[in-house]
Structures are given as C-alpha cells and as structure tokens.
Amino acid sequence: QVQLQESGPGLVKPSETLSLTCTVSGGSIGSYYWSWIRQPAGKGLEWIGRIYTSGSPNYNPSLKSRVTMSVDTSKNQFSLKLSSVTAADTAVYYCARGRFEGFDPWGQGTLVTVSS
Amino acid sequence: QSMLTQPPSASGTPGQTVTISCSGSSSNIGSNYVYWYQQIPGTAPNLVIYGNNQRPSGVPDRFSGSKSGTSASLAISGLRSDDEADYYCAAWDDRLNGYVFGAGTKVTV
Numbered sequence: 001q002v003q004l005q006e007s008g009p010g011l012v013k014p015s016e017t018l019s020l021t022c023t024v025s026g027g028s029i030g031s032y033y034w035s036w037i038r039q040p041a042g043k044g045l046e047w048i049g050r051i052y053t054s055g056s057p058n059y060n061p062s063l064k065s066r067v068t069m070s071v072d073t074s075k076n077q078f079s080l081k082l083s084s085v086t087a088a089d090t091a092v093y094y095c096a097r098g099r100f101e102g103f104d105p106w107g108q109g110t111l112v113t114v115s116s
Numbered sequence: 117q118s119m120l121t122q123p124p125s126a127s128g129t130p131g132q133t134v135t136i137s138c139s140g141s142s143s144n145i146g147s148n149y150v151y152w153y154q155q156i157p158g159t160a161p162n163l164v165i166y167g168n169n170q171r172p173s174g175v176p177d178r179f180s181g182s183k184s185g186t187s188a189s190l191a192i193s194g195l196r197s198d199d200e201a202d203y204y205c206a207a208w209d210d211r212l213n214g215y216v217f218g219a220g221t222k223v224t225v
Contacts, residue, residue, distance in 0.1 A: 035215070044118065045153075045161065045204055047215040060214050094160055102151040102166035103206075109160050 002027040004095050004107035012089075012114050018082040022095030022107055029053060029071065033098035034078045036069065038091040039109075046091075050098055051078060085114045119144060120205050120218035127224040133193040136221045138205035140186050144216055148208040150188040152181055155202045155220075164203075165190060192223070200225050 008020035022034065036048040049059035051069040059067045068081040082089060090113050096103040121139040128134040138150065152165035163172050165181035168188065178194045188207075192199055205218040 044219045045206075045217040047206075047217065049214070058214055061212055100149070100167065101170075101172065102163045103153070103161070104163040104166075104172065106160040106162075 002097065002105055004097065004105060006093060006095050006107045006110040008110060008112070010111055010113060012085055012112060013116050014086055014114055015084055018080070018085050018089060018112055018114075020080045020093055020095075020110065020112070022078050022080075024076045024078075024097075029073055029076045029078065034071065035096050035098045035103060036080045037094045037096060037103070037106075038089075039094070040088075040091040048080065048082075048093075087114050090114045118219040119209060119212075119216040120207065122203075122205060122218035122221045124219070125222045125224065128195045130195055130197065130225060132195045133191055134195055134223060135192075136190045136203055136205075136223070138188045138190070138218050140188075140207060140216075142186060143211040144186075144207040144209040145183065145188055146186040147210060150181065150183050151206045152179075152190045153204045153206065155204065156200075157202070161204065195225050197225050199223060 003025045005023045012018045030053050033050045035050040051057040057069045066083045071078045092109040092111050094109045096106040126134050149167045153161035154164045155161040164175050164179045168183040169181040180191045202220045204220045209216045
C-alpha cells in the first residue's frame with residue numbers, strides 16, 4: 001500500500017523559500033502524477049501543481065512565478081519549492097498521488113508557518 | 117473565490133439523505149471528471165468519489181455522485197454521525213490547465 005510523508009521546515013521567514021519533500025513508500029514513484037495541495041487554517045484546499053516522472057510540470061497560474069517542483073526517482077521522492085513567501089503562504093501542505101482515480105493517497109500534511 | 121461553487125453547509129438527521137451541489141463551467145465540470153473528497157477536521161482529505169460517480173474500494177455505497185452539464189452533486193444516504201465532515205468537489209480546468217476545488221461544504225448530522 002502506497003504511503004506518502006511530507007517533510008521540511010515548519011517555520012520559514014518572510015521573503016525566503018519554502019522547501020518540502022514528499023517521500024513515497026510502498027510503491028514506485030514512476031508512472032504517476034504527484035501533486036502538492038495546501039490548506040490555510042480554516043479554509044479550503046488549493047492545488048499548487050503536479051509533476052510527472054518525465055515531462056513538464058503543471059503549476060497553478062496564481063503561484064506559477066514562485067513554484068518549482070522536481071522528482072528524484074532514485075530516492076522515490078518529489079519536492080516543492082515556493083519562493084518569496086509571505087504570511088499568506090502559511091498553510092498545511094499536503095502531497096498526493098494523482099491519477100484518473102483522483103488524488104489518492106494523501107500524505108498526513110505538514111504545517112508551514114511563515115513568520116519572522 | 118473558488119471556480120467551483122458549493123453551499124457552505126448542509127445538514128440532516130441520522131438516516132436521512134443529504135445532497136451537496138457543485139457548480140462549475142464548461143472549462144472544468146463541463147468537460148472533465150468530477151471528484152469528491154471528505155475531510156474530517158485535523159486529518160487529510162479522503163477520496164470518496166472519482167470519475168463523476170465511481171466509488172473507491174472501501175467507500176460505502178451510501179455515497180453516490182452524479183454530473184449533469186456544468187454541475188455535479190454528491191449524495192449521502194442513510195446519514196450517520198461519522199459522516200460529519202467537510203466535503204470538497206474538484207475537477208481539472210482546461211483554461212487554467214490545473215485542478216480547481218470548491219470551497220467546501222460542512223455537513224452536520
């Protein structure tokens with residue numbers, strides 16, 4: 001059974017870069033889309049973007065100028081970088097596998113707070 | 117402002133049926149599959165419907181999805197207390213070239 005686990009700093013200073021990694025266990029990272037989705041406290045879900053093991057990633061147009069995603073197949077991991085963060089980027093960040101059958105599974109989520 | 121419109125809340129008594137609507141446009145629901153996610157507070161979302169009306173294994177048949185034109189709906193029949201959660205619809209949007217979510221509907225039993 002595939003499981004996902006997010007990791008990275010829980011606190012990032014304003015204007016710096018948020019960096020998160022999602023480790024995939026119980027299956028190969030190959031042949032699927034892998035997405036990042038975030039949720040500010042008390043608010044709804046926002047899709048950040050997705051990456052395949054080959055080909056160009058797709059990013060949410062509202063975040064595209066600040067987002068970079070990458071995949072490391074040797075480590076069965078994929079990563080998110082979000083630059084020039086502000087308090088508005090404070091949220092729980094989820095990684096998830098994407099396919100026709102939807103986003104499934106999801107990681108447990110990791111809270112990232114942007115504050116000095 | 118979400119591109120998919122959901123009512124903020126819905127409620128019902130145990131055993132009843134509650135239906136949640138999700139309204140979009142031709143670039144998302146009108147031309148792509150709809151997905152529904154259940155989120156219990158403090159936990160990650162969980163897929164309950166994919167491909168408009170398909171249930172993943174393990175999701176009870178009390179959950180059903182439908183789509184017509186640019187709108188979709190999720191029905192929960194035989195409502196139970198553990199169905200209390202936030203429910204989100206989602207779809208790919210061809211114009212944005214990305215996924216869009218509704219703002220979520222809080223179901224109270």
